[in-house]
Amino acid sequence: MLSIQENQPVEFSAALLEQFGEIVARYPENQQKSALLPILHLVQAEYGWLSTDSMDKVAAYLHIQAIEVYEVATFYTMYFLKPQGKYMLEVCRTGPCCLVGAEKIMQHIENRLGVKEGEITADGLFSWRGVECMAACGYGPVLQIGPEYTFYENLTEKSVDELIDTLRDKAKQQA
Amino acid sequence: MAEEVVKFKVTIDGIPVEVEPGTTILNAARQIGGDIVPPAMCYYSKLEGTGGKCRTCLVKVSKGSEKDPRPMPKLVASCRTTVMDGMEVQNITSPDVVEARKGVVEMLLINHPLDCPVCDQAGECKLQDLGYEHGDEGTRYEFERRTFERIDIGDKIQLHMNRCILCYRCVFVANQLTDEREHGVLNRGDHSEISTFIHKALNHDFVGNVIDVCPVGALTDKTFRFKNRVWFTKPVDAHRDCPTCAGKVTLWYKGDEVLRVTGRKDEYGEVEEFICNTCRFETKHTSDWTLEEPTPVDHESVIGANHYLNFNPPSVIHEDKKLQLANEEQLARTERLK
C-alpha cells in the first residue's frame, strides 16, 4: 500500500487504470458513473484513503464533475477522507454484537492500542473505530480490516491481542 | 373543432377544481388558492425534480379516485403525488395532517439557529412563515443545536449552513441553470451539508439564483449583507435589456439607493424568471434600469406592514405640522411612488 500526504498529486498506475476499464465495461454506454463506488474502493485500496486530488482524477476519468465524487465519497462510511492507520480495525457496535460483549472489546482495543476511536497509533500501524451492523450477528463480537475486509469473529480479549501482535509482526516483516 | 380536453376533477378540503391529468395535488390546490394550499419548503415548480423531501406539504387522500375510491394508507407529499379523477384530498380539514405538519415544523426547527435578529432572510423567510402558520409555540428540544464549520463560497453569495433545511433547491439550480455544478450535499443524515468540499467560489453566470430559491437564510446575497432589514426596503419592479437573461427584476430600495436586486417572486415565493449574476450583483444603479411600478406586496407581509404600498399616515399627522415634518421623507416617497 502506498501512502500519500494530503493534497499531494497522485498518478494512477497502468494496472489500476486497466481495472477501472474492466469495471466501466460492466455498464451500458454513458452510464460510466455507475463505476464510481467500485473505483473509489480500488483507489482507497491503493493509497489507504481518498485525497482530493485522487477524487478529482476519478471524476476526470469518469467524465463527471468533481462534486459528484465528493458527494458520494462523503455519503458512504467505508471511504476515508483522511489517512488512517495501516490497519483499520472496524468493530461492530450494533445491538446484537453488544449483547455478546462488543462494547468490552472496543474498550479493550482502546486500552491495548492506547489511542481513542478514530486516532492513529504513533507508529502509524493502527487505528480503530466502531461501525454499524456488519451482518454477522451470530458470530459476534466481530471486526473487519480493509482493504479486503478480512473478518474476525467471536472475538475475545485474548484473540484481539493475538490479532494485534500478528499484524504488528507482519508489518515488521514487510518493513 | 377543438378537441375535448380531458380534465380530472379533484376536491381539496371540499372545494372542487378541474385540472389537467398529471397535475400534482399541490398545483391543483394552488389553482384553487387561499388557505387550502399546502406549504412547500423544498418543492419549486420552476426546478424539475424538486419536492418530496421536506414533508411539510403532506396531505391526506381520503378517496383515491372515482375508479378506486380506497383512501391512501399514509399521508402523501402533495407536491409529488399526481391527482386522479374523482380524488378527494384533505389538507387543513384533516386533524392528522395538521398534527403531522406541526411535527415536521418542529423537526425543521430543532436544529435551526433561530438567529432571525441577525439573519438577512428575516422578513421573507419561508421557515418563519411556516413556523408562524403551522407550528406550535415553543420547542421540546433541549439539546445543543447542530453547527457546521463556516465555509467561504466567494464574494457574492453567503452560505450559513447552520440555517439550511436541506431542501436541495440550490443543487437543482446548479444542475439545471449552470453547466458546472460546484456545490452539492456532502455527508449524510443530520450531518448533511451544502458545501463545495474544497474552497471554491461559486461564480457561474446564473448561480446567484441559489439565493432566490433558498427558502431560509442559508444562502443570502453577500452584497446586501447586513445592509438593511428587508421590511425597511422598498421593492420596485424594473427591467433592462440584458444579453444574458430576461432582465426582469425587483429592485430593493432604501432611499434612492438600490440595496439589492432579486428575481420577481410570485405569491408562493417562486421567481418568475431566473436572472443572471450581472443583473443581480453588478447593476445596482437606478440608471441601469427602467422602473415599472412598486412590486405588489401582500398586505399581511412584514413589508406590507411597514406601510409600503400606500403610506397611510394616521390622521393625526394631517393636523400636526411637527409630525408632518418628522415624516417628511416617508410622505415624499409615498407621493413619488403613487
Add this chain to the structure above:
Amino acid sequence: MGRKLLLEHINEPGIQTFDVYRQKGGYRAVEKALKSMSPDDVVEEVKKSGLRGRGGAGFPTGMKWSFLAKPEGVPRYLVCNGDESEPGTFKDRYLMTHIPHALIEGMIVSSYALGANTSYIYVRGEMMPQIRILERAIAETKAAGLLGKNILGTGYDLEIYVQPGGGAYICGEETALLESLEGKRGNPRIKPPFPAVAGLYGCPTVVNNVESIASVVPIINDGGEEYAKIGIERSTGTKLISAGGNVKNPGVYEIELGVPVEEFIYSDEYCGGIANGKRLKALVAGGSSVPILPANLISKTINGDARLMTYESLADGGFQTGTMMGSGGFIVFDEDQCIVRNTWNFTRFYHHESCGQCSPCREGTGWMEKVLYKIEHGQGSIADIDLLWDIQRKIEGNTICPLGDAAAWPVAAAIRHFRDEFEWHVLHPEESQSRNYGLAHYADPIKPVAQ
C-alpha cells in the same frame, strides 16, 4: 428434521465450487427453465409457489415480477439486493459465502423469466470476501457455458456483475440501492414511479433479495405447487433465520415456515435454548426494526395460541401484541439485558444510517437518540418517555422511505411493552447505572383481558 431446500448440500465439501454444486444437481433449474419453459411459465411457477420477498417486506415475489413493464426496445434489469445490513440478519452473507452458486443459478433463472440480459448483484462493500466468492462463481459458471452468450444453445444471453456498496444501510431500500448502483448517494427515490416502471437507468427493473432469488431454484426444480405445500397458509416454503443474541447455538437455520417459535428457541435442532442457562427476557423476531416482544408474548399469542414462525402468526395481535417476520433476524435477549440500552443502541444505528433527505427522519432519529441516551444514563424524566413516544409517532409514516418506520417501531414497541423499565431508569438514576432491571415481570403469564 424439516426439509432443506436452500441448504440441503451445505455440508458437502467443496459445495462452493461449480463442479461440486453441479454434481449435487445444481443448475438443473437453468436447464429446465431455459430449455422447456417460457419466461412467463417461470413467472407462473413462482406465483404458484406463494414465495414472499425474503428481504423484509414479504411482498409476493411472483406478483412483483408480473408488475414489470415491458415496453419495446427498452432493456429490463434484475438487480439482486445483497446489501444485507439489518441488525440481527446475516443469512445472505451465509448463503453467498457457503453456497454462492445457489444465488447465481437463481439469478440466471430469474433474469430469464424477466427478460433481462444484464443483471447486477449489489453486495454491501464490507462483504468484500463474498464479492470475491461471487465473482469467482460467475467466472466458473461462464466457463461452463451456463452464463454469457447463447446459454445452453437456447439463444438466451445473460451477463451478471457484482457491484460493491460503500457502507450505507439505506442502500437496502430498493430505490436507494438503484441510486447507489448508478454511482450516486444512496438517497431513496420518491415513488411513484416504481422500479417496475422506471428503475435502473430509468428502465423497468426488479429488485429482489438474495434469499428470494435463491429460492427460485427449488421452485423451478420441484414446481411451485410442491413448494407451496411446505408451510402454513400464505407463509409457504422454507426460510433462512439468522439466530443471534443470547442463544446457545447462534447461526443460520433453514426452517419450514410454521415451526413454533418456542421450538425454534429451545430445540437443539435450532438455537438450543438461552445461553448460560439464563432466562428469556425479550425477542426481536425479524431484524432490529420490527417490534420487540417481552417473554410472555413470544411463545403464545395474546389469544393463547402457539406462536409460529410464519408471517401471519408473528404478526398476530398487530403491533399491540405481535411483531413481524421481517428479514428473519432473530435476536434473543436474556434476563441480564437492558431494554433501554438496546433501544438507544438501535436508535443510534438508525440515526447513523438516515440518509438525511427528508426532515422527520433526518432530525427525528437524532433527537430520539439523544433522549434515549439521557434516559439510559440516568438523566431522563418521565416526560422524556412521553416525548419519545410522540417523536416516533411523528416520524412513522411521514417519511420518503421505510427507514423512518424502521426507526420508529423499535422505540414504540420498547415503550409499549417495557415502559416500567424506562420509568425505573428515570426514578432510580443511580441504581440504573450499576445494575440492570432484570427479567422483572416480563415472563409472567398474561392475565386474560376482560372483554
